[in-house]
Amino acid sequence: MANVDTLIRLAWLEGMVQTHGAYERAVLQRKEALSVSPAQQAQLVERLQGALQERRPLTVGSLLRSVRSNNKLVPHDVFTRIGVSRNIYTLMEQDAISPLKIPAAVWQRLMALLKIALPDMATLLRRTVQLTAYRPHFSGMLARYKGIKGGKKLTALEKAFAELYARADLELPPEHEQALEKLLEELRRSPGT
Amino acid sequence: MGRRVAVVSTKALVRGLKEGDQRACAALAQRYQGMLLHEAVYVFSLPFEDAEEIVSDVLLAVVQGIGSFTFQRGDGDFHVWVLAIFRNKVRDYVRRQAISGNLMVRLDEEQSTVDDEGIDSEASVVRIALHRYRDALVQEEQEEEGMNENRPGVAGAAAAKLATIADALERLETWERVLLRCRALHVPYEEIATYTGKSVAQLKVYHARVKRKFVKILAEYYPELRSHQHGER
Numbered sequence: 285m286a287n288v289d290t291l292i293r294l295a296w297l298e299g300m301v302q303t304h305g306a307y308e309r310a311v312l313q314r315k316e317a318l319s320v321s322p323a324q325q326a327q328l329v330e331r332l333q334g335a336l337q338e339r340r341p342l343t344v345g346s347l348l349r350s351v352r353s354n355n356k357l358v359p360h361d362v363f364t365r366i367g368v369s370r371n372i373y374t375l376m377e378q379d380a381i382s383p384l385k386i387p388a389a390v391w392q393r394l395m396a397l398l399k400i401a402l403p404d405m406a407t408l409l410r411r412t413v414q415l416t417a418y419r420p421h422f423s424g425m426l427a428r429y430k431g432i433k434g435g436k437k438l439t440a441l442e443k444a445f446a447e448l449y450a451r452a453d454l455e456l457p458p459e460h461e462q463a464l465e466k467l468l469e470e471l472r473r474s475p476g477t
Numbered sequence: 478m479g480r481r482v483a484v485v486s487t488k489a490l491v492r493g494l495k496e497g498d499q500r501a502c503a504a505l506a507q508r509y510q511g512m513l514l515h516e517a518v519y520v521f522s523l524p525f526e527d528a529e530e531i532v533s534d535v536l537l538a539v540v541q542g543i544g545s546f547t548f549q550r551g552d553g554d555f556h557v558w559v560l561a562i563f564r565n566k567v568r569d570y571v572r573r574q575a576i577s578g579n580l581m582v583r584l585d586e587e588q589s590t591v592d593d594e595g596i597d598s599e600a601s602v603v604r605i606a607l608h609r610y611r612d613a614l615v616q617e618e619q620e621e622e623g624m625n626e627n628r629p630g631v632a633g634a635a636a637a638k639l640a641t642i643a644d645a646l647e648r649l650e651t652w653e654r655v656l657l658r659c660r661a662l663h664v665p666y667e668e669i670a671t672y673t674g675k676s677v678a679q680l681k682v683y684h685a686r687v688k689r690k691f692v693k694i695l696a697e698y699y700p701e702l703r704s705h706q707h708g709e710r
Contacts (some may be wrong), residue, residue: 314515
């Protein structure tokens, strides 16, 4: 039956009433919890893992951005450690430079710094090479679209295209494929990977 | 699932989620699924199926938003953050229920009564307060549709309708206020005793009495209750 407790709870939900942490503490100390069947829990875990997978950085740029944001770092903290200039680092964060133009030693330092395994790094590099290789194609198309539509929509479209080209499994142009294989081979041979 | 999930510290759990470690999802579900389900069902009286969906949405929001979470004061920050997400999801659910009228159906079926002292019964006061809240939500929704744009402070007026509850609580003594607020959210008497300096036995005895006092104060905010009674007599 509804009583004034219902109203107080509603006011609490709407932020009109505070308990100054008493509720949060009580929840933590409660002995009771509704039992959940293993199947229900497995279903939820699968859903959460799917969401976590979606959150994983697709490209070198998204990796660098998330590392900086999660650890509250400034670009200087990263580019000095991996041995690139500020300008190159900015391009790397924006996925505006092909990884093939960056020396293998830089990728080795990045892998050591962020403790990234070679297979994960290889996937990030391949997707970034793919994105930078195909970027001129969709940039040209977007430039034509710019003449017709406003800026806000264009930014959203550009982001969508970038994600699409990073996520898709596309065949790389032969010269890019060869250069990428060479880079990965160098990383495989280097000590500690 | 069948496998036991190792108990991990809060810091390790957050680090795992931030680094994309799939095992952290199992640890998160193990720690919060049953706990939040219990809160949703027993504290906020949500139907089990809806509670399950809300808890799932809460933990999904935790995974999606973990990048923006940082510890400021200590391990407890994460728990407070998860519960803030839970509170927002339950609030949104209650708003939807109120707008669709589901929240009121049960109340409208209950008979309004006036007790011996001529004070409006608890159910009448609650019904009027909830109707005002629902009306404000519906009006806001209509205004929003009319304006066809996102305005800041959505449900601000509806929340303001509940300011009377905060006002009425302020008119109680401090320990009475703490008792009512905490008991509404099932905070144990033992814990309330530490905040108020009263014994558990005293708090249990006084609870019903303080509630009646609160209903009496709250009834003063709703003049329609008085006119309704006079009309009946």
